[in-house]
Amino acid sequence: MTPSTVIQPGGSAEDRYADLVATYPGLVRRALERDESAWRQLVDSLSGVVWKTVNSFDLPQSDREDAYSSTFFKLFEHLSSIQEPRKLPGWLATTARNEARTICRKRQRQTPVADLVLADVNSAALDEAMLDDELTRATLTAFSTLSARDQNLLRLATAVPPISHKEIAELLDMPLGSVGPTMGRALSKLRAAMHGYRTGGTS
């Protein structure tokens, strides 16, 4: 659905996906002119950003699916008023977070302070998951050793097209200045945990 994350060295993440993002103004215009294939292309292209955002929060699967779908309904509703289609990834991430929060609050009506809690991939959840591929399992096992904040920084870092550090800071409610450094440290931790796997834990 989404293009695979093929990241080459050099240039910012935003630059690397400039061609993809440049298709959005045309797709938005065509969708408004009742071209359904253009709408589907928009959904395909931006699904990953929305799904990764809603997966950053600790919600039941059905709620995450609802938040995902209603985010695209919101997009369709606002299609004609989107001023800068190139900023759709960030707009959708923010909208997805808001939809997740709305659903979270509806569910927990009795506790008005209810707010989003970050998702946390833990070993118990991994034990239940059906993961055949060894590398996938090893990657997720390493991932599960990270804190919830580190996990979600990295999850959002895998979004294609990329969302900016500023948007990630808002999504995860953390200071902008700490996004880059914390992400770097989280990657180092993941790498270290993976290294243990690759060398049979004898490093």
Add this chain to the structure above:
Amino acid sequence: MTNENHVPTDEELIAQLDGALAAYEPLPDAALQTAYAAFAMGGLDDLLAELIYDSLAPAGAVLVRGAETEARLLTFRNDSLTVDLTLAADGETVLGEVLPAGPALVTIETRDGTTTEVEIDDFGRFRGAGAGVIRLRVPGLLVTPWISRNGSDET
């Protein structure tokens, strides 16, 4: 990643994590289909315009015979737009004006699923055709309830 001693770069590690997460928490196809369907469903009910003027309204009962001979004038409004409509007495012509002007296209939908696209001019005016029970949609902005010339509106 071709041998044990290769230390993955940040980019490789992120790509690897991306693949692992896709296996762990795949997007269900049903959710994707629902997102696609936003197009057909025209977004949420927020688009639905409210009837704020109807030339038949004060004396709807009078129109028993007026249906075929008089135009019906209607005004619909939602948060985005106001649409003035004239369902002409010829039983087919639909004249309208969208305020504020700006949208380029309006579609006239009939109950049997036919959709006709009509251009809106720079002043917000349009002229199209639709017989029987119809519904107008300004894509992404407004949709009217089902309406007809004789007032036998359905929902």
